[in-house]
Amino acid sequence: MALLAIVYFSISGTTEKLAHAVARGADSIVDVACCRITGNDIMSGRFQNESVLETVDRASAVAFGSPTYMGGAAAQFKAFADASSERWSRQRWANKIAAGFTTGACPSGDQLHTLTYFTILAAQHGMLWCGLDIPGGEDVSGRNRLGSQLGLATHLVDGALPQSDIDTAEYLGQRLAKLTMRNG
Template sequence: MSSSPYILILFYSRHGSIAEMAKHIARGVNKVTGIEAKIRQVPDVSSTAEATSPALPDEGAPYCTLDELSECTGLALGSPSYFGSMAAPLKHFIDQTSTLWMTGQLIDKPACGFTSASTMHGGQEQCLHSMMTPLIHHGMVWLGLPYKNKELISTTSGGTPYGASHLASSTQENNLTTEEKALCEAQGERIAKMAVKLNS
C-alpha cells in the first residue's frame, strides 16, 4: 500500500484538452491537506494488430499501472467524448481491472469523471455516464459537481453536474475557459475532501 494517500487522475488525451483539465483537477486536489494528486495516462491502442507501447510515453504523464489504481484513495477519470462514450484506450485499460473487481480493491473509494468534445452536444454527459458505469460496478462512490459551484449556472462552454467538461471549438483547441478551469479545480477539491473523509 502506498505510504501517502493520493487521488489518481487517470486519463486519455488525444489533442491535449483532457491533459490540460487533469492539471486543473490536480490543483484542486492539492488545495486539500493530507492528500496529493498523482497524474497518469493510458497508452494508445492499435486498431489493426497487437501493438506494444514503450514503457514511458514520449511526453506527458507516465502510464498508469494496475497497482497505482488499486492503491489510490480516489479516482478522477478523464476521456474525450467519442460518439457519447469514453475513448477506446481508456476503456481498454478499465477492461483489464477484473482482478481489482474480484478482490474489491476500489470499493467505497470516491470517483469522478471529466471530458471534452468539440461540439456543444457532442455527448459530454453521456461520456461521463459511460465512465461512471464500470466504476459503480467496482463499488466506487460517484461524485458529480453540485450547483453550489455557480460556474455551472453561468457557463456557456463546458461544465455539467455529472462532472467537469470542456467545449473545444476544434480538435486543436485546448484553452479552457475561466469557468471550465474553476469547475475542474472544484471537482478536484471535492473528491480530495471526500477521499480524506472516507479514508479517516
C-alpha cells in the same frame, strides 16, 4: 496522506489540461498521481500498464478522464477499464471515491454518455461517485457552464478551453479531495 489517482487519456492535450487542473485543485489536500494512458500502454488491443493499475489500487480516490469520441470514452480509456476486470472480480477498488471529466467537440456532443460510462465503471468496482454540486448556469464565476451535475463536461470555444471549465476542473479536484479526506 490519502492519494488521488487521475487516470486519463488525451490525444490533443485538452483532456490533459483538465487532468492537471483537477490535480491543482486537490494537491494541497491529498497526494496526487496523474496517470496518463498512452498508445504504448496498449499492445494487441489490451492495456498493459500494471503500474497505472497499481496506482489506482493504492489510491483512496480516482478521477477518470477521456475525450468523448463517437458518443463515448476513447478506446484507449476503454482498454484501461477492460484491464481493470481482475480488480473488479476481487472488488479491490470498492469504497474509493470516484469522479469524472470529459471534453467533446460540441456543447452537447454526448459528453454525458461518457460521464455515465465512468459512473457505471465506478459502480461495478463498488466505488462511491462524486458529482459536481454547482448548479449549471447559477455560478457567478461561470463554473459548470454546460450544467452537468454528473461530472465535468466541456468543449472547446474558439479552439481553447474556457477558463471557467479549467476552474470547474480545479473545483472538482478540490471537492473530490475533501470528500476523500472525510471518507478516509
